[in-house]
Amino acid sequence: MKTIYLDHAATTPVHPRVLEKMLPYLKGQYGNPSSVYRLGREAKKAIEDARERVAQLLGAEPREIVFTSGGTESDNIALQGVARANRGRGKHIITSSIEHHAILHTAAALEKEGFSVTYLPVDKYGQVRIADLEAAIREDTILISIMYANNEVGTIQPIQEIGRVAREHGIIFHTDAVQAAGYVPIDVNRDNIDLLSLSGHKLYGPKGIGALYIRKGTRMAPLMGGGAQERNWRPGTENVPGIIGLGEAVALARENMEERAEGIRRLRDKLINGVLERIDHVRVNGHLEQRLPGNAHFAFEFIEGESLLLNLDLEGIAASSGSACTSGSLEPSHVLLAMGIPHEIAHGSLRLTLGEDNTEEDVERVLAVLPPIVKKLRDMSPLCRESV
Amino acid sequence: MYTDKVMEHFLNPKNVGEIENPDGVGQVGNPRCGDIMKITIKVDDNRITDIKFKTFGCAAAIATSSMITEMAIGKTIEEALQLTNKAVAEALDGLPPVKMHCSNLAADALHAAIKDYQERVGASQ
Numbered sequence: 001m002k003t004i005y006l007d008h009a010a011t012t013p014v015h016p017r018v019l020e021k022m023l024p025y026l027k028g029q030y031g032n033p034s035s036v037y038r039l040g041r042e043a044k045k046a047i048e049d050a051r052e053r054v055a056q057l058l059g060a061e062p063r064e065i066v067f068t069s070g071g072t073e074s075d076n077i078a079l080q081g082v083a084r085a086n087r088g089r090g091k092h093i094i095t096s097s098i099e100h101h102a103i104l105h106t107a108a109a110l111e112k113e114g115f116s117v118t119y120l121p122v123d124k125y126g127q128v129r130i131a132d133l134e135a136a137i138r139e140d141t142i143l144i145s146i147m148y149a150n151n152e153v154g155t156i157q158p159i160q161e162i163g164r165v166a167r168e169h170g171i172i173f174h175t176d177a178v179q180a181a182g183y184v185p186i187d188v189n190r191d192n193i194d195l196l197s198l199s200g201h202k203l204y205g206p207k208g209i210g211a212l213y214i215r216k217g218t219r220m221a222p223l224m225g226g227g228a229q230e231r232n233w234r235p236g237t238e239n240v241p242g243i244i245g246l247g248e249a250v251a252l253a254r255e256n257m258e259e260r261a262e263g264i265r266r267l268r269d270k271l272i273n274g275v276l277e278r279i280d281h282v283r284v285n286g287h288l289e290q291r292l293p294g295n296a297h298f299a300f301e302f303i304e305g306e307s308l309l310l311n312l313d314l315e316g317i318a319a320s321s322g323s324a325c326t327s328g329s330l331e332p333s334h335v336l337l338a339m340g341i342p343h344e345i346a347h348g349s350l351r352l353t354l355g356e357d358n359t360e361e362d363v364e365r366v367l368a369v370l371p372p373i374v375k376k377l378r379d380m381s382p383l384c385r386e387s388v
Numbered sequence: 389m390y391t392d393k394v395m396e397h398f399l400n401p402k403n404v405g406e407i408e409n410p411d412g413v414g415q416v417g418n419p420r421c422g423d424i425m426k427i428t429i430k431v432d433d434n435r436i437t438d439i440k441f442k443t444f445g446c447a448a449a450i451a452t453s454s455m456i457t458e459m460a461i462g463k464t465i466e467e468a469l470q471l472t473n474k475a476v477a478e479a480l481d482g483l484p485p486v487k488m489h490c491s492n493l494a495a496d497a498l499h500a501a502i503k504d505y506q507e508r509v510g511a512s513q
């Protein structure tokens with residue numbers, strides 16, 4: 001059976017062009033970029049080219065890009081690095097209640113170290129309100145960290161306004177752009193972003209590689225001690241093939257970004273409209289316009305997400321859910337709860353995230369198999385009166 | 389993560405539905421993750437002659453519901469009260485540790501249905 005992959009927010013396949021670019025660096029081009037001989041110099045040159053490409057994606061300068069092991073590490077370096085270097089100035093950090101755990105758990109750890117953290121609420125579409133942000137700012141606020149776009153419901157934050165407020169108050173602004181980078185045009189200068197995290201495996205690059213943009217002059221301290229790689233921000237011999245892969249992935253993302261986003265958006269809208277036409281008692285979560293092009297997020301009343309996912313899996317469809325039953329911790333998604341979605345509705349949530357490899361046929365297949373699966377589970381549900 | 393037995397009962401659950409005019413009804417909610425299970429039973433001569441379930445929950449919850457209805461049918465009230473969540477999990481060749489609580493739901497719903505039956509019988513005597 002053909003796999004219909006609809007979980008691009010979890011990870012993306014490696015693009016063939018990316019793989020091709022990486023292969024030489026897994027074979028003959030094995031030099032250490034710190035070495036002086038030719039093999040080393042060539043590796044160094046290749047990673048500097050990749051750095052330039054990442055900088056271009058963000059409107060940054062190459063020396064402001066640090067390669068890391070991924071989104072989680074970038075988020076950690078940003079939060080902990082700013083906190084450590086600025087604790088003398090203040091101990092207050094502002095973030096949102098819908099961040100990825102890479103931010104939330106790091107913020108919680110900083111709270112244990114004596115920092116105080118404000119978790120901004122969001123509206124029902126998953127957006128932070130600027131008035132709330134302004135009200136939360138204190139004398140001793142040293143950092144604002146708000147994600148560019150949410151990984152579950154796809155809502156894009158008013159980043160430009162957040163950046164403006166942060167700049168007006170002279171507060172460092174970090175954004176986790178792991179889901180947004182490569183999908184929406186980002187300009188760190190237009191948006192007044194001081195720190196930005198991105199990750200290779202969300203934009204058709206390899207896993208285990210990411211980047212952190214650090215605006216020059218930003219006051220922060222490195223987390224790890226070691227060699228002088230990545231200007232001390234991230235010591236350790238570079239993941240050369242990963243960096244080369246990330247460079248190619250961001251170059252690909254920059255090529256006709258708007259056109260490709262439009263293609264995915266069109267398929268996504270066909271999927272959303274098709275589901276709404278065919279199934280009752282379903283809602284679409286997240287913002288309808290300020291939304292990542294590939295994200296479709298539903299809540300089906302009366303049923304539970306894991307049961308839904310396993311049934312879809314049997315049809316070869318890969319998807320994800322914010323249900324408590326799928327979470328290991330048995331807590332429903334903190335994002336859905338923060339948006340005011342009741343626990344039992346969060347239970348029936350289904351995230352379908354489309355990518356470039358999806359086709360019209362994929363969407364049609366989902367629209368054919370989803371309604372009978374939902375019906376079958378509803379017939380089994382004690383909450384569903386209609387199908388008794 | 390699930391055994392073949394769990395998947396079998398999850399995909400083709402036995403005894404789904406609600407008995408009309410049941411002799412006992414048990415509905416319980418799961419305090420861990422918020423799931424709900426409802427079991428209805430028909431009792432003849434102290435024996436469970438029919439049993440149906442409805443479940444709002446994960447695959448483990450659906451499979452344990454289905455399994456417990458199969459295990460309970462034909463049993464006397466006393467025998468059915470001996471059915472534990474552990475026995476149901478074992479009959480399914482085991483459940484992942486994080487899903488053990490789902491089997492409590494099934495046993496609790498059955499016991500609640502029996503208790504309801506006993507109360508109704510007691511009240512009419």
Ligand SMILES: Cc1ncc(COP(=O)(O)O)c(C=O)c1O
Nearest residue numbers: 070071072100102151178179199
């Ligand atoms: C918003 C967001 N931040 C951070 C991460 C973590 O990225 P990585 O898997 O590269 O560590 C993810 C990926 O799940 C994400 O979606």
Ligand code: FES
Nearest residue numbers: 325421445446490
């Ligand atoms: S019913 Fe929620 S985890 Fe099983």
